Amino acid sequence: MLPSMNSSTATKSTLLAGVLAALGATACCFGPLLLVSIGLGGAWVSSLRALEAYQPLFVLLTLGFVGFAFYRLYIQPRRCAPGDACAVPAVLKRQRIIFWLVLALIAAMFAFPLYAPLFD
DSSP: OOTTOOHHHHHHHHHHHHHHHHHHHTTTTHHHHHHHHTTOOSHHHHGGGGGGGGHHHHHHHHHHHHHHHHIIIIISOOOOOTTSGGGSHHHHHHHHHHHHHHHHHHHHHHTHHHHGGGGO
């Protein structure tokens, strides 16, 4: 973590990195369906299948980033000056809610192969 980066920014960055890694992990399966459903299509969408070989790497990255965000939100003691935003309990509560919403989104993307046949 950079010395000038506060706890709130580090947690947001970690969650964003986790979502991006999850998108990479599901790009071979969930990505084409998402692109077609928003109106983007073409033969190039099928080329996303080539990313399937990198899926285990993206899954590991996702789990690492989400695990680090969990550590920052629940385990690591908060080091905040009395006037900082991270010292406000409402900020921590909002960060934890966003964390669980993002985790639910990631879980839905990872479970996509289980419910993908329903879209046939």
